[in-house]
Amino acid sequence: MxxxxxxxxxxxxxxxxxEAFEEYNDxxxxxATLRISNRERAVDLVHDTYTKVWSYIRDGYEIDTFRPFLxxxxxxxxxxxxxxxxxxSLDALLEIDGVDEGSFAELSESTVETLAATIDGxxxxxxxxxxxxxxKEVIILRFVDQLGPREISELIEESENVISVRxxxxxxxxxxxxxxxxxxxxxxxxxxxxxxxxxxx
Amino acid sequence: xxxxxxxxxxxxxxxxxxxxxxQELRERLVSYMEYHPLPAERKSAxxxxxxxxSPVLHEAFKTVSIPFSLLGKFxxxxxxxxxxxxxxxxxxxxxGDALYAVKVQFNEEVRxxxxxxSYEKVEWETxxxxxxxxxARLLESEGRLTDAVEAEVxxxxxxxxxxxxxxxxxxxxxxxxxxxxxxxxFDSNLEAQAASLKEGPENAALATTQATSxxxxxxxxxxxxxxxxxxxxxxxxxxxxxxxxxKLSARVEQxxxxxxxxxxxxxxLNPNTKKNVTRRIQDINRSVEEAIxxxxxxxxxxxxxxxxxxxxxxxxxxxxTDFAESGTIDIEKLVPVILTSDEEVAxxxxxxxxxxxxxxxxxxxxxAADSETSSDFIEKIEAGLIQIEVLxxxxxxxxxxxxxxxxxxxxxELADDLQLVLEKNNLPxxxxxxxxxxxxxxxASSTVSSSTTPAVATTTPAVATTxxxxxxxxxxxxxxxTAGA
Numbered sequence: 001m002x003x004x005x006x007x008x009x010x011x012x013x014x015x016x017x018x019e020a021f022e023e024y025n026d027x028x029x030x031x032a033t034l035r036i037s038n039r040e041r042a043v044d045l046v047h048d049t050y051t052k053v054w055s056y057i058r059d060g061y062e063i064d065t066f067r068p069f070l071x072x073x074x075x076x077x078x079x080x081x082x083x084x085x086x087x088x089s090l091d092a093l094l095e096i097d098g099v100d101e102g103s104f105a106e107l108s109e110s111t112v113e114t115l116a117a118t119i120d121g122x123x124x125x126x127x128x129x130x131x132x133x134x135x136k137e138v139i140i141l142r143f144v145d146q147l148g149p150r151e152i153s154e155l156i157e158e159s160e161n162v163i164s165v166r167x168x169x170x171x172x173x174x175x176x177x178x179x180x181x182x183x184x185x186x187x188x189x190x191x192x193x194x195x196x197x198x199x200x201x
Numbered sequence: 202x203x204x205x206x207x208x209x210x211x212x213x214x215x216x217x218x219x220x221x222x223x224q225e226l227r228e229r230l231v232s233y234m235e236y237h238p239l240p241a242e243r244k245s246a247x248x249x250x251x252x253x254x255s256p257v258l259h260e261a262f263k264t265v266s267i268p269f270s271l272l273g274k275f276x277x278x279x280x281x282x283x284x285x286x287x288x289x290x291x292x293x294x295x296x297g298d299a300l301y302a303v304k305v306q307f308n309e310e311v312r313x314x315x316x317x318x319s320y321e322k323v324e325w326e327t328x329x330x331x332x333x334x335x336x337a338r339l340l341e342s343e344g345r346l347t348d349a350v351e352a353e354v355x356x357x358x359x360x361x362x363x364x365x366x367x368x369x370x371x372x373x374x375x376x377x378x379x380x381x382x383x384x385x386x387f388d389s390n391l392e393a394q395a396a397s398l399k400e401g402p403e404n405a406a407l408a409t410t411q412a413t414s415x416x417x418x419x420x421x422x423x424x425x426x427x428x429x430x431x432x433x434x435x436x437x438x439x440x441x442x443x444x445x446x447x448k449l450s451a452r453v454e455q456x457x458x459x460x461x462x463x464x465x466x467x468x469x470l471n472p473n474t475k476k477n478v479t480r481r482i483q484d485i486n487r488s489v490e491e492a493i494x495x496x497x498x499x500x501x502x503x504x505x506x507x508x509x510x511x512x513x514x515x516x517x518x519x520x521x522t523d524f525a526e527s528g529t530i531d532i533e534k535l536v537p538v539i540l541t542s543d544e545e546v547a548x549x550x551x552x553x554x555x556x557x558x559x560x561x562x563x564x565x566x567x568x569a570a571d572s573e574t575s576s577d578f579i580e581k582i583e584a585g586l587i588q589i590e591v592l593x594x595x596x597x598x599x600x601x602x603x604x605x606x607x608x609x610x611x612x613x614e615l616a617d618d619l620q621l622v623l624e625k626n627n628l629p630x631x632x633x634x635x636x637x638x639x640x641x642x643x644x645a646s647s648t649v650s651s652s653t654t655p656a657v658a659t660t661t662p663a664v665a666t667t668x669x670x671x672x673x674x675x676x677x678x679x680x681x682x683t684a685g686a
Contacts, residue, residue: 034216051230124205
């Protein structure tokens with residue numbers, strides 16, 4: 001995606017860079033906001049992402065496609081951000097790298113589809129913050145940024161299998177949370193109905 | 202899946218920056234880009250393309266970037282420039298020039314460091330002295346020799362002389378004879394340089410206006426003093442050893458080879474100088490032959506001759522390298538002509554003829570004196586004639602050419618004085634058609650005529666002492682004689 005060479009058409013480096021800003025700043029901001037749950041900090045991170053890429057261009061590198069590169073830089077910045085915020089939890093996060101291969105069901109994209117079909121997207125989105133970080137990361141990349149499993153695996157440097165397993169488990173967790181919420185709401189309603197019935201009698 | 206994805210994605214769209222946030226972010230980024238512009242070569246390329254698109258640039262100021270990266274790329278070229286071109290250009294510099302320091306502190310020091318042999322070191326120091334002197338002469342000829350520069354040159358000459366002397370000192374411990382030869386050469390060199398300085402101002406005085414010439418004479422005084430002082434010290438130091446005949450002849454051989462090389466280089470020179478130089482080389486060759494003849498029986502004489510030859514050849518080398526082209530110095534003063542025995546005989550005969558002629562003239566004038574002429578005056582003239590007779594007997598007694606020459610010239614001088622006195626007292630001076638002594642010898646014609654001038658200067662006091670009657674009794678005559686000399 002980037003190679004060190006002195007380019008022949010330096011005049012449009014600036015223009016290309018600004019184009020990339022217009023095109024991806026929204027997506028990057030959204031990604032950052034969802035990942036770190038802090039609007040202002042997210043703006044800063046997007047800014048830092050672009051300045052880092054600019055420095056890279058200044059050093060003489062040429063960037064063929066901006067999107068994966070921008071995501072990569074932003075992802076690294078977010079990891080740094082986590083590290084700053086709560087070190088212990090990040091250590092824990094890095095330690096659970098050894099996710100098991102997962103079952104056959106978890107590895108199949110079709111099972112992900114069937115699983116996803118059973119989930120209410122809007123509810124799931126609201127519950128995103130309650131997911132463990134590593135699931136949240138892949139879910140955002142997959143469903144918000146709409147990257148394919150291969151792109152995600154390149155970005156966070158995990159095998160495609162691991163990505164698939166994480167997406168699957170993340171979705172399952174989300175469904176469980178949604179179901180739990182539904183149940184809770186249902187119970188509540190039931191109790192309420194009971195209470196009103198009692199009051200009537 | 203589609204439903205979920207769509208729902209999820211649509212929901213996520215709600216998370217976005219406001220237009221003000223976006224604008225702010227963009228401004229931050231653009232200002233960052235301005236503070237951290239693209240590197241020089243990209244920027245310059247960009248600029249040129251912009252310029253080609255719009256010929257009119259509405260810029261309040263223009264950034265001129267120094268292409269450091271290009272400099273880095275061409276560092277090889279830069280190194281070549283610094284290491285070869287600058288020293289090369291510096292070679293032509295004189296005190297006061299920007300590159301003079303490079304010449305003295307870098308070029309010459311590097312060469313000093315690269316000479317390992319003691320003898321070569323002495324030679325190099327000799328050359329450095331010559332270079333300083335040449336610089337001083339050049340500045341002098343341009344009227345740029347200030348007191349400060351002069352002091353600098355004197356200091357440098359002193360330093361180089363001391364260096365050479367120290368080197369000779371250390372040589373003496375290893376090889377006393379070699380040291381002696383080196384010291385002879387160095388001494389001859391200094392002598393030649395001193396002669397050039399004493400000669401120089403006179404020429405300058407003739408050539409330039411009064412005011413500047415006075416300045417120049419004053420200016421080079423310090424250098425003259427320094428050189429004289431150094432030479433005096435030197436003479437004391439080098440008295441003891443005499444180098445062996447073999448070593449001397451080897452060194453003389455080297456010098457004569459160098460002389461032949463130089464004389465070939467001087468092919469284009471004006472014919473007079475060329476003739477003079479050729480004559481000196483012939484003299485040297487003759488002396489060498491004589492030394493070779495003397496060597497088997499009388500080695501010390503041969504050694505003395507060779508030492509003399511060494512001095513002469515050294516001075517001649519200095520003359521040919523430094524002065525031949527500028528012609529600022531008279532070769533006769535530096536290396537006098539050595540006459541062959543035939544020439545000596547011819548010259549003595551010429552002198553004798555001259556004296557006899559003058560005697561006859563004076564006597565003729567005297568006989569023309571009438572009663573009005575005071576007897577005192579006639580007595581004085583006669584006393585003078587007797588003095589001339591004394592000198593003539595002295596010349597016939599002596600068999601050393603130099604002595605004969607001195608006496609002869611003294612006699613001629615005296616005769617000239619007498620004739621002047623006669624003229625002053627309104628007595629007719631009878632002058633016969635003259636054959637000058639110089640014209641008798643064909644090869645030495647030009648040199649002998651020039652040689653009489655300094656000889657006269659040295660013998661004038663001798664005239665004053667040997668003929669007290671003349672000089673005391675007729676002060677105006679004596680005054681005119683010295684003025685004429």
